[in-house]
Amino acid sequence: MYENSPDHHAILGGCEVEGLYFANGFSGHGVMHSPATGRALAEIILDGEASFLDVSSLHIDRFAKGELLHETAFI
Ligand SMILES: Cc1cc2nc3c(=O)[nH]c(=O)nc-3n(C[C@H](O)[C@H](O)[C@H](O)COP(=O)(O)OP(=O)(O)OC[C@H]3O[C@@H](n4cnc5c(N)ncnc54)[C@H](O)[C@@H]3O)c2cc1C
Numbered sequence: 001m002y003e004n005s006p007d008h009h010a011i012l013g014g015c016e017v018e019g020l021y022f023a024n025g026f027s028g029h030g031v032m033h034s035p036a037t038g039r040a041l042a043e044i045i046l047d048g049e050a051s052f053l054d055v056s057s058l059h060i061d062r063f064a065k066g067e068l069l070h071e072t073a074f075i
Pocket of ligand 1: 001002023024025026027028029030031032033
């Protein structure tokens with residue numbers, strides 16, 4: 001089964017619950033993202049944010065804010 005998020009992009013990062021982090025909802029392209037996901041999530045857990053790449057647009061808050069991502073080049 002594909003684990004689709006509402007905008008077909010990953011959910012990556014922490015949330016309001018301390019110590020709870022998301023790296024899911026890859027919507028059919030999670031294998032491709034996995035090396036960057038691992039590095040980004042490690043940096044988020046250790047430093048509070050990913051420094052090698054800005055992944056803030058993948059935060060779960062985007063759904064509550066209505067800031068869904070639009071990408072036409074996914075399967
Ligand atoms: C048919 C198909 C084709 C795909 N093709 C591609 C592709 O070509 N390229 C690409 O990049 N991506 C592809 N994907 C997507 C990719 O496989 C996923 O995005 C990726 O595997 C997600 O990795 P994950 O570690 O987040 O989750 P998963 O690989 O789903 O791993 C989650 C793990 O958690 C376990 N689990 C679940 N609930 C619990 C629980 N309560 N307690 C303990 N363990 C639990 C599950 O058993 C599973 O082992 C495809 C997906 C599908 C279905």
